[in-house]
Structures are given as C-alpha cells and as structure tokens.
Amino acid sequence: MRPVLLIGTALALLALSGCGSFEAQLTGPGGADDGAGTIAVRDARFSASAPRAGDEAYAAGEDAPLTLTIVNTGDATERLVSVSSPVAAGASIGGDARILGGFALVSGYEGATPSQTLPATVRADVELTDLREPVRAGLTYPVTFTFARSGAVTLEVPVGNPDASGRG
Numbered sequence: 001m002r003p004v005l006l007i008g009t010a011l012a013l014l015a016l017s018g019c020g021s022f023e024a025q026l027t028g029p030g031g032a033d034d035g036a037g038t039i040a041v042r043d044a045r046f047s048a049s050a051p052r053a054g055d056e057a058y059a060a061g062e063d064a065p066l067t068l069t070i071v072n073t074g075d076a077t078e079r080l081v082s083v084s085s086p087v088a089a090g091a092s093i094g095g096d097a098r099i100l101g102g103f104a105l106v107s108g109y110e111g112a113t114p115s116q117t118l119p120a121t122v123r124a125d126v127e128l129t130d131l132r133e134p135v136r137a138g139l140t141y142p143v144t145f146t147f148a149r150s151g152a153v154t155l156e157v158p159v160g161n162p163d164a165s166g167r168g
Contacts, residue, residue, distance in 0.1 A: 037150025038074025038101075043067070044143065046135060047108045048160040057159045058135040064088070065127040066143070066157070067108030075101040079148040080124070085157075087141050088128035095124035135159055 046057060047065040058064040072078045079098045083091035099105045103120040128143070135141060140156035147153075 036147065036153040037078075038072055038076070039078055039099075039145075039147050039150040039153065040071040040073060041145055041153055041155060042069040042071060044145075044155050044157050046141075046157060046159040055137045056134045057137050058131055060131050060133050062131050063092075063127050063129045064131060064135055065108050065125065068106070068126065070099060070105045070145070072099040072101055072103055072105075076149060077101060078150060080105065080126075080145060081148050082146045083126055083128070083143065084146075085128050085141055085143045087131055087133055087135060089130035089132060091126070091128050093124055093126055096122060097124050098122070 045067050047067045048057070066083070070080065077098055077100050080093060081097070083093060085091070097105065099122065100120070103122060105122050105124055107124050107126040137159050140158045142154055143157045144152050144154040
C-alpha cells in the first residue's frame with residue numbers, strides 16, 4: 001500500500017505543478033541557464049575534456065563539445081539554427097535540431113539523465129569548432145544560441161575541470 005501512496009502523491013504533485021515541473025526536471029547543476037521566447041537553455045557547459053595537466057580543457061584549434069538541455073515551453077516547433085562564440089571559428093549541430101512544442105533537445109550527456117529519459121526528448125551534438133584560443137577550466141566564455149522563432153540568447157558558459165575523467 002505504501003508504494004502506491006508514494007506514487008499517487010508524486011503524480012499529484014506533478015499534475016499540480018504543471019509545465020514548470022517539466023522544466024525543473026531538465027535543469028542540471030553547474031551550467032549556465034537563460035532563455036529567449038519559448039526556449040529555455042539549461043545547464044549549458046563545455047563538456048569535460050580528457051584529463052590534462054593544468055587548466056587548459058581544450059587547446060586552440062580543437063573542437064569543444066557542449067553539454068546542454070534546451071526546452072521548448074511553447075506549442076510551436078522551434079529549431080536551433082546556429083551556435084557561435086568569439087572563441088571559436090565555427091560551430092556544428094549534428095542531428096535534428098527541431099524541438100517540438102513541449103519537447104527538449106539534449107547534447108553531450110553520457111549516461112542516463114532525467115532529460116534523456118523523458119519521452120519528449122531529442123538528441124543533437126552541439127560543439128564549437130576550431131577554437132581560436134585555449135579554453136580554460138574555471139572560466140566562462142560567451143556562447144550564442146540562435147533559434148528560428150525565438151531569436152538569440154547569449155550565455156556565459158562555464159568550463160569543467162579537465163582533471164576530471166569523462167565527458168559531461
């Protein structure tokens with residue numbers, strides 16, 4: 001009886017909190033958060049590179065993948081059309097960057113995260129390419145995400161510690 005009561009209580013809280021709960025499930029620790037229009041960019045950060053000595057997470061000339069979640073809180077389909085930063089010559093978006101209303105797009109996560117296990121989630125690989133300068137742990141760098149309908153949002157994206165193993 002107790003598990004049924006706990007599940008019922010959780011479902012009731014979810015129903016009472018509405019769309020905000022969906023967005024809260026997709027918010028991760030330690031990254032940059034902001035939004036534009038019906039788009040919310042959550043937990044954006046440079047994915048941790050392979051362990052290296054010092055504070056340089058990525059060297060000039062390398063590509064730097066981003067870990068992030070983008071939530072479309074509106075009804076209309078939105079699309080991530082470009083990513084840019086003054087520290088990179090370019091960027092790439094691999095995969096389908098369309099985000100249906102009420103859906104989310106994730107990039108860079110390894111292992112299961114709440115945003116990856118929700119049925120309304122699509123995956124794409126977002127990375128800055130050909131870095132113009134080293135990207136160093138502990139610093140933030142401006143990254144602009146441009147969407148077809150909602151316009152652009154610029155975040156100060158943090159860099160993880162390269163001494164930690166694994167990505168994301």
